[in-house]
Amino acid sequence: MRPDRLPEKLSVGGRVFGALGVLTAVEWFAARWPGALLWLTLIALGKTALIAEYFMHYSQLVRPEE
């Protein structure tokens, strides 16, 4: 882990946060679409995947080097 990679890593977090924000906005409208429950579930699963992979480093479990 070289210190010079820190800004790069931090900007990954910013982008993930942006994506989560966009999904939350979509969610707000999806609640009124037909089949809302399905869409809301899919969006929530998408958010979970983003958080689990980028914030919680899920892949560390398989590749400890991350």
Add this chain to the structure above:
Amino acid sequence: MRVTGPVLKGLLYGAVGYVLGGPVLAAVVRAAGGSFPFDLELAAGSVLGTVGWLAGVGMWDVWARGWFGLPLRSWPEDDGVARYFRFTTDHKVIGIQYLVTFLGLLFLGGALAMLMRWELMRPGMQLLTLNGFNQVMSLHGIIMIAVAVAILLGGLGNYCVPLMIGAHDMAFPRVNALSYWLTPPVAVMLLASLLVGGWDSGWTAYPPLSTVNAPGQVLMIVAVVIFGLSSILGGINFLVTIARMRAPGMTWGRLPIFVWSVFAASLLSFVVTQYLAASLLMVLLDRVAGMSYFHFARGGTPVVYQQLFWFYSHPAVYIMIVPAFGAALEVITHFARTPLYAYRWVVGAFLGIVGLSTIVWAHHNFTSGMPDWMHAPMLATTEAISVPTGLVFLSALGTLLRGRLWLRTPMLFALAWVWNFLIGGITGIFNADVATDLHLHDTYFVVAHFHYTIMGGEIFALLAAVYYWYPKITGRMYDERLGRLHFWWSFLAFNATFLPMFWAGLHGMNRRIADYPAALGSVNLWTSLAAFLLGASFLVFLYNFVVSWVRGPRAEANPWQASTLEWQVPSPPPVENFPAPPAVVGAPYVYGMPGVRHAVLGAAGGSER
């Protein structure tokens, strides 16, 4: 003081915690003009009391001080009998703690059963009041459920799994100690519930009754939730231990079958136990926060409780029975002196049971008014479980047929398991079929069925395993003659007790009742007499267990000439088990294969082969 100090300190801190969290908090809130129901006082007091107990018994000293940057204190690892009465992290100590505690609870639950059988011996009331019978029945149920969940996993699982995979301990030794020390408060709360009216809703605690009955129900709920936490932490510990602490060369395909069974049961318990906690917490919220999950008058839906509750409590029977499968197969293969027949199929069957058991829960609700469309799928999935359980069975039979049987006490109990579980399994089909279950639901047919699976299946397998590992754990040999006496006595008395119950159930004997029509008098008299004999047979076991531990002849490292790792170290094994990690080089059961080995121990190994 050296021995009893931590427990006394735990009791003191626990009492202080209870008083602060219960009566004192309630008095403060009431003085400030707020409302604080007695139910809430009991719940808050018991939670804080449990925290105090844990701190006092040693968790503060050996663990929690570190969270605050304080230096940890520790006890000497090798401190004789005192180790068993404090927050000790050695998995072998914890295994013995579990085993002895839950054997004690097994006897207590058994004594309650004797009380019920005394009451049921004749029509009319002899000994108990109607409400007293309900309390005894509820207490018997929940204590035995706790025993069935914890005794094999917590006791023999903790003791044997690290040894069998060649590890020095569990992955999280302090969490392991926490899992154990959470259980004494559970027992205390269950018994203390009798002081505040007990509870009369059985171990299932169905609402709406459980939302309005005596405050004892609250203690039962808190106790079961804490017990659930203990079994979740234990499950996670087993999963990480088995996944990551195996010795070099101990591949998944070389794991002894008991280890696989503990893995499968843990895979179930660490997830589904939360549903038990959730359903009981909802009952608690109805009681203390005026919510309307199940409270009928407020528009709650009691059937929802049954869905959530059985989403845990059906898989729970597999949390109980799968380790029993593993233990019985382990004993059978060692005493048939032949490799386990269809090992891979059994592993697949265990994992299949894990998957299937989460989609069968509503077979308990055929008569409860759940939606009709759920009946057929639940019937089908339930009956599908007989495929993996059948595989386990065929493996046992195949091993027996190919081997040369060595009929020592452990093997006798394992054979009894085959018979008992066969009957338990076949009679399950009638409860899974909607058409027959509508008639059999809530009768003694069901009581007989689940006692054949859990007592006849699990407890008999447990006894097989206890006799099998007794010399390893205690370093002493049990008395073989008394062992055989216990076997024949308990096996015959068990069947004499529970076979007639099928008949009684078919003829309309309802479960959970204190009285019954006079026409059912003779079958109940017979059942009660047989039950007393069954209870008495356990005194033989108790005598053998205690006296042999004190005075039995010293056991060798490997009295059964068994091939798995736990037998290759001294009896009892030293702290940290192996001087160096053993190298595993082959399958676990190498019988009838000259020159083939399961493992090679380091130069300093304790093998006496």
Add this chain to the structure above:
Amino acid sequence: MHPAEAAGRLSAHELQNARLGLWLFIVSEAALFSAFIAARYLNLGTSRPEELNQLLGLGITGVLLLSSLTAYRAETCIAHGDRPGFLRNVLWTVLLAGVFLVGVVVEWGEGFHYFPPSTRYGTSFFSLTGLHGLHVLSGAVLLLGIYLHGRRGRYGPGEYWPVEGVVKYWHFVDVAWVFIYPTLYLVG
């Protein structure tokens, strides 16, 4: 106890054990939340009162998402040896947790008026937000703990498991809300 553990440092093997154990604990916790979410649908389907404060709901959702970002930044900073950045971000996370809890308290005040706990919706609303709030509270306490330890010079690149563990737990608290928010505010 092993020497590395006694010194508060984990070997690579122990670190992976701890990670797997924490993940399993999180899966187990998720099952607990899923039971309460299931009870919401089983008890009252997708019906929802009109009086919910939608703006407040969306607001605290955003706050919690933002706190996940600061938690991520805190962990990343300490992994790269940036202690001041770590401390700053942990403090931000605790602050956002506080804002979230204040939001919940305000919403509870309104809820007691429009849909008290004895109603069917109130039952699910108060128990889900309450259960989640307890997790937020415990997460905030843990974050405060690693802040205090961090200020005394603990943790650094390669030895920050307590930070990693607490941050993972915090992200999980966020994930739980990802499901609770639509369940309480959006469906129906």
